[in-house]
Amino acid sequence: MSFRAVSDPQNLVNSDSGVRITVRKLTKWFNREPLYQDFNLEIEKSKVSCIFGPNGCGKSTLLNAIAGLVPIDSGQILFDGKTLHETRIGYVFQNYRDALYPWLKAIDNIKYPLKVARYSRIQQRLRVEELVGLFDTKIDLNRYPYELSGGQQQLVSIMRALAIQPAVLFLDEPFSALDYEATLSIRDKLQDVFQTSNLTTVMISHDLEEAVYMADNILLMTKRPTQIAEIVKFNSTRPRKATIFADPKFIQIKSHCLEVFQKEVRR
């Protein structure tokens, strides 16, 4: 888990400006083979970018390199020209079971980054109330993670990641360990967040339909050494509803992404 806070906690309470992420000449090798070699990418500010690509092409490595969880061999990653340490980020892991602190109640998990950022007790309480309102959640936050369902735990993880009002939110396959009902519910709640904030969001998805549904930009990756095959825009307004799956524009974008993906896999 990664929380970074800068400046005065007082200023963080109402701050929500997104940032553009620039990846320049990223090089990362594993086992004497290049995964990324002189890789360049611009991630659009205040938009949702979904990473989609062949198995093992380096989606998690890219997300984690940008989030500072994986060291890079060379290159530069900037957030509106600033370093990671000068940027507030939130990270949601695929496996919520390992991500929440099991010894802390849900409410204390959410407050944890606020404590690290030295929010006062009142600020912590107000921010939790704001998040509960935002997500319209009926979860009893005085329960421990093991007392909550998978969907509820992942929702707590998302609320924790959003607690310090990050400028960038990273989501590594946030729905892959959830049942369908929980996935639909959390997707909708996240869409509300995207609609009402300037959050720059980078998400990995293994499901092309989901990637297009959630994204403003779909980042299609090549096989390794990995490059961007294409960035496909989907500018349908939010909130997006299930009816969008039958929308001709949605179908056209998804088919195009699938074509690019299949060409890469066969390469």
Ligand SMILES: Nc1ncnc2c1ncn2[C@@H]1O[C@H](COP(=O)(O)OP(=O)(O)OP(=O)(O)O)[C@@H](O)[C@H]1O
């Ligand atoms: N810690 C590591 N040590 C050695 N090799 C690694 C390590 N992490 C990743 N790799 C290599 O880098 C490649 C890309 O891994 P990564 O998890 O980033 O891909 P991915 O696209 O997210 O994979 P998947 O589609 O399976 O989720 C893997 O095939 C693996 O060989």
